[in-house]
Structure formats: C-alpha cells, structure tokens
Amino acid sequence: MAIPVIMPKLEMAQETATVVEWLKKEGEEVKKGEPLLTVETDKVTLDIESPATGILAGVQVSPGQVVPVTEVIAYILAPGERLDESASRQVSREPIAAVPLPPPFPVPPSGKVRATPVARRIARERGIDLATVTGSGPRGRIQAADVRAAALTSVPSAEIGGVEGRVVLLAGMRRTIAERMTASYQTAPHITLTVRVDMAAFEAMRAQLNARAEAWGQPRASVTALLVKAVAWALKRHPWLNSMLQEDAIHLLPQINVGVAVALEEGLIVPVVREADRKSVAEIAAQVNDLVTRARAGRLTPADVAGGTFTLSNLGPFGIEQFSAIINPPQAAILAVGAIQDEAVIAAGQVVVRPVVRMTLSADHRIVDGATAARFLADLREALEAPTLLLW
Numbered sequence: 001m002a003i004p005v006i007m008p009k010l011e012m013a014q015e016t017a018t019v020v021e022w023l024k025k026e027g028e029e030v031k032k033g034e035p036l037l038t039v040e041t042d043k044v045t046l047d048i049e050s051p052a053t054g055i056l057a058g059v060q061v062s063p064g065q066v067v068p069v070t071e072v073i074a075y076i077l078a079p080g081e082r083l084d085e086s087a088s089r090q091v092s093r094e095p096i097a098a099v100p101l102p103p104p105f106p107v108p109p110s111g112k113v114r115a116t117p118v119a120r121r122i123a124r125e126r127g128i129d130l131a132t133v134t135g136s137g138p139r140g141r142i143q144a145a146d147v148r149a150a151a152l153t154s155v156p157s158a159e160i161g162g163v164e165g166r167v168v169l170l171a172g173m174r175r176t177i178a179e180r181m182t183a184s185y186q187t188a189p190h191i192t193l194t195v196r197v198d199m200a201a202f203e204a205m206r207a208q209l210n211a212r213a214e215a216w217g218q219p220r221a222s223v224t225a226l227l228v229k230a231v232a233w234a235l236k237r238h239p240w241l242n243s244m245l246q247e248d249a250i251h252l253l254p255q256i257n258v259g260v261a262v263a264l265e266e267g268l269i270v271p272v273v274r275e276a277d278r279k280s281v282a283e284i285a286a287q288v289n290d291l292v293t294r295a296r297a298g299r300l301t302p303a304d305v306a307g308g309t310f311t312l313s314n315l316g317p318f319g320i321e322q323f324s325a326i327i328n329p330p331q332a333a334i335l336a337v338g339a340i341q342d343e344a345v346i347a348a349g350q351v352v353v354r355p356v357v358r359m360t361l362s363a364d365h366r367i368v369d370g371a372t373a374a375r376f377l378a379d380l381r382e383a384l385e386a387p388t389l390l391l392w
Contacts, residue, residue, distance in 0.1 A: 002083060003052040005074040007067045010041055010302040016066045017041050019073070020120050024050075026059045030076065038117050042176040043269065043305045045117035045298065052076040058083045063124075115142035118298020122147045122266055125174065144298055148265055173267040184329045189365040192324045195377045197384050199340050199355040202226065205387045209281060221285035223340065224314045228258045228284050230383050231312055231335060232276035233390050238376040240368050242309050244330040250367055259308030259328065260288060262295040269295050270328060272308040316340060322358040333363040333373070335380075 007017055020038040024030050035047040036056070050056075054076040061073050075083055113130040115123070119142045123130050126147070133150045135142035210220045235242040235256050243252045256277040259270040271291035273284055294300050311328045316339040325336040336359065343356040359380070363373045383389045 001078070002057075002081065003054065003076040004072045005036065005051060005056075005076060007039070007069050007071045007073050008048060009069040010039075010046065011043065011306060014041055014069055014302075016068050018066050019061050019063055020045060020117070020124060021063050022059065023047070024056050026056055028056050030054065030056050038120055040117075040121060041302065043173075044300050044302055045121045046301070047117055050076060054078050055081075113142065114140060115147075116144060116298055118144045118266075119147045121173070121298070122151075125266060126151045144265070173264075173269070177267050180329060181326050184327050188327050188329065190324075190327065190362050191365040191368070191370060191373060192360055192362050193370070193373050193377055194322065194358055194360040195381050197357050197359060197381045198345065199357050199384060201387055202384050203340070203355055213282070213285070218282055219286045219289050221281055222288060223316065224260060224312065224337075225285040225288040226281065227312055227314065227335075227337060228260065228273050228276050228288060229279075229281055229390060230380060230387075231258055231310065232256045232279075233383055234376055234380040235310055236277050237379055238372065240372050241333045241363065241376050243332045243367055244309070245332070245364065245367055246330065253309045255307070255309065257307050257309045259305075259311040259331075260291065261311060261313040261325075262292055264296065269300065269305060270308060270311055271295055271300055271304045272306065274307065310334070313337065316357065322360060324360050325362050327362055327364055331364075332367045333361060336360045336362065 010017070017039045018041075020040050022037045023035050024037075030036060030050040030053065032051065032053045033049050036050040037048050039046060039048055055078075056074060057077045058075040059073070061067055067073055077083060114135060114137075115130050115133075116137070119133075120130065122128070122144055123133070128147055128150050130142055130147070133142050133146050134140075136146050137143045206221060206223070206226055209226075213220050235258075239252045240250075242256055243250050245251075255275055257272050257274045258276040259272045261268055261270050271294075273279070273287055273291070276284060279287070291300070291304060294304070308328065308331065310331055311325075311334040313325045313334060314337040315323060316337055318339075320338050321341065322338045323336050325334045327334050338358045338360075340355045340357045342353050344351050345354045345356065346352075347354070359377070361373055361377055
C-alpha cells in the first residue's frame, strides 16, 4: 500500500513550508527514518525523514516551491508496487505556489550533495551551487562555513546607478526578519527606557559560580545565562511585561519563557529558555550553552524557537555600549544589553572604578506604561546590583 509523504506542520501557526531540496531521487530506495527532503519554515530549516521503507514515487514539488502543511507531496511504495491514478490525482488536486526566485538559483542534483540544512539554506539565499563546494564535515558533508567561504569567491553582482555591487536574495530567514520587524515597528508604538547598572556584585557572583562549576565539571555560566535568570525574576514581579496583545485583549501569560537572540551570519534567531523562573542558574547555563551551539550549527528544532514571552538581546560581546532593540511580536517587550565596561562612578563620596552596563528596555506602549516599564527596570537593576535578591 502506498504510504503518503505529507508536508509536516512543524509550528503552531505554520501554514506552509518551502521545499529546499529532495535528498532522494524519484524511484530511489529509502529507509524509514532516513532523511528524505529538506524543508524551510519562517524560523528553521530541517531534514524531514521518510515515513516508511520503500521506493520514492509521485514527487509533485520541486525545490523553491511553497507547500501547504498536511499536503501530500509524494509516496513511498513497496518494491514492485505502482502508484495508481487515484493517488496521483490526490497529490496534484491543488496547484502549489512557486516562490518567485531571481537567477541564479541553484538546485543541487538530488541525492548527490551531502550538506547540513543550514548550509543548504545559505547556498540557496546566496546563489551558490552546492555541487561546487568542498565539504569539511564528516564524510565530506558541506557545512555552513564551507558555503560562506565559497560565497567569497562566487558572488553575483548587479549594476545599480552605474555602480556594480553584490546581490543578496531577500529570502528565507532574512525575509522573515524583514517582515516581522517592519510589522512590529509599524504596529507597536515603542517606548524605550535606559538604566545604568553597577555590575561589580554580579561579576563577583559569576566568578564564584563558575569556579564551582569548573570544580564540579559543569558548564560555565555566561553573562547572558545569568541575565536570563535575573530577567525571569523581574518578570515574575511585573507580569505586564510578560504579556501579549491579541485583538482587543491583553493576555498575561502564565509561563515565563525568555528568548535569547542569537546572531547568525544569515540573520537572527531567538531560541527560548522555557519557564526560566523555575530553573536554577546551572540549568539555565547549560540550556543557553546548548541552544546557542545548536543555533550556530543550524540544528534548532521548531520547539526550540516557539513560545517565547520576552526577549533578551545581548550585544555586549561585540563591544556595543548601548542600543535599542525592536520588539519581537507578539511579545510586549525586549531588553537590549550592552557591554560591561569599567567606568568612573561616585560611591560614598569617592570616585571609584566599577564595571557598568547599560540596558535599554523597549516596550509596547499599548500594553505597558512608562511607569510600569520603569519599575521593572528598577527591580532588575536592584537584583543585578544585589544578586542575593534572586534567592528571595
């Protein structure tokens, strides 16, 4: 009996997915659980496994096509079985939209190129033929870094106003970011507030925790991980910052799920630490390390990036002193964190040097008033300057 291959629903709000590449050819034998094709949603790129062992047949979609979720896109047949006409008609009962893609758009020969999902996505967005890229991964699998390196020597160009420049396709993750950030900035009236925080006690606590973590063989806690803990603590006391506006109602959310913005070469992704207020520092540190590592390797799942209720964006490692971030819809707020730097401050009538950080909260003014946002920041600053409060 023919087993249908269905475009899976990977996210709650997902309606379609884009076929990036078929990893098996029509008529080729596949095994159950073996990667069959790569698809891309507006957040992640994933390999989809074969639902059964048999022969791939009735493939109706090509790379670059957008397919509704739950749509039958192919079949797996038993050896010697043929796809009957009724099944063929079921596959093609509705036209499938194609994404308009300007040339060059590489379609690697199916089954001939071994590459990670993120490498395929970058190649598609940058117009790189994977067949021309040498892989550095296990058994020659092409990694994201391999595609980026190839892009330096194979760059499409166009002439605009008499000047020749590089052309980068606004697609995939980059297109999603553009659409979501534009909608957020046009829809949500942003209010921004900045505080300066003395991080001396915070840094002393982090040094103690990491010394203990190393002695116990546990992951070190990054600044971001400890900030997640502090933010969750403050959100527990200020639920309006942990809410979202849907139609004409403000929903105060029962869970505190802190998203951590991770910068990638091809864009920005926000994996989520769920129920951060209920987790220990050690648990958060391990989870943040894991999420960031998998984000940069292109191995996040839809569950990793779903359900965020507040976002933390830390550009301190890049040396940025202060910045404002755009709210990640439909959340109510986002916290932008700059670099921790030594500054001269006045303490007890004396000029002393302290590690200082500037944090800027962007909040949706439809949900959060200035005073509410200010109280949240005040409590967060107090917790960072006296970290023992996090135990209260």
